[in-house]
Amino acid sequence: MAIEPIVLFDNGHHKCLMFDSLVTGEGVQSNQFLVVDGKHEALIDPGGDLTYTPLSVAASRYMNLRDMDYVFASHQDPDIIGAIDRWIVHTKAKIVTSKLWARFLPHLVSSYVTTKLSGSVYDRIVGVPDAGANVKFGDSYLQCLPAHFMHSVGNLQFYDPVSKILFSGDLGASMGGEDEHLPVQDFDRHIPSMIGFHRRYIASQKVCRLWANMIRDLEVDMIVPQHGKRFEGETMVNRFLDWVGDMECGIDLMTQENYRRPVDYV
Numbered sequence: 001m002a003i004e005p006i007v008l009f010d011n012g013h014h015k016c017l018m019f020d021s022l023v024t025g026e027g028v029q030s031n032q033f034l035v036v037d038g039k040h041e042a043l044i045d046p047g048g049d050l051t052y053t054p055l056s057v058a059a060s061r062y063m064n065l066r067d068m069d070y071v072f073a074s075h076q077d078p079d080i081i082g083a084i085d086r087w088i089v090h091t092k093a094k095i096v097t098s099k100l101w102a103r104f105l106p107h108l109v110s111s112y113v114t115t116k117l118s119g120s121v122y123d124r125i126v127g128v129p130d131a132g133a134n135v136k137f138g139d140s141y142l143q144c145l146p147a148h149f150m151h152s153v154g155n156l157q158f159y160d161p162v163s164k165i166l167f168s169g170d171l172g173a174s175m176g177g178e179d180e181h182l183p184v185q186d187f188d189r190h191i192p193s194m195i196g197f198h199r200r201y202i203a204s205q206k207v208c209r210l211w212a213n214m215i216r217d218l219e220v221d222m223i224v225p226q227h228g229k230r231f232e233g234e235t236m237v238n239r240f241l242d243w244v245g246d247m248e249c250g251i252d253l254m255t256q257e258n259y260r261r262p263v264d265y266v
């Protein structure tokens, strides 16, 4: 069965596609992204073993996988870049991620895969500094924005200046909402499907505020997280920026109660 992506943007030359239904079984629902600019292609947060085969089949309808330019990884988690070994061996793509993870990702690549490569795994990884960087892509570029501690210590988000889409990784993630393939319609009703995740997985309100200030200076038409629904249009983007910058989370909520020796067994 062909899995149709959601077309987030398409001007004929430049496309942003979202695959939102490739995860089957026990994995948490996640979105994978393909960005095309002319004859150049990049995947954003393609995932691990669960999505590798369906994503490579689905994406092959839009490109020759081998010639893909980049795999962008917002952070180091399994649902982001767990299948790095496959992308490295089956494509020529460079893996773009925080420099904090560049030395750790080779742990996901077996020595068997390493023997099939002409160079080292590390040579295939572009380590982005903490300040972020612009990565040339086709006639344009993709901007790696700093989003550290949201939730990973070395965390990036990816902004596409052509489509004006911000691929926000786990920030803005929602779980268990209905019609996950549709954009958020009612922000207040959407909050319960985001709040638990953000309180526990995002480090602090301070970083959310600093991040929101940076994003307000950008022209953003859409914020698209890696799980759940996206935020489309100025009103929804601004509602999200206001909400996330005003939310206590992570270490803001920690007390001595959270740091006691456990008595229960699992």
Ligand SMILES: [Fe+2]
Pocket (backbone or CB within 6 Å): 075, 077, 170
């Ligand atoms: Fe994550």
Ligand SMILES: [Fe+2]
Pocket (backbone or CB within 6 Å): 077, 079, 080, 169, 170, 226, 227
């Ligand atoms: Fe995630």
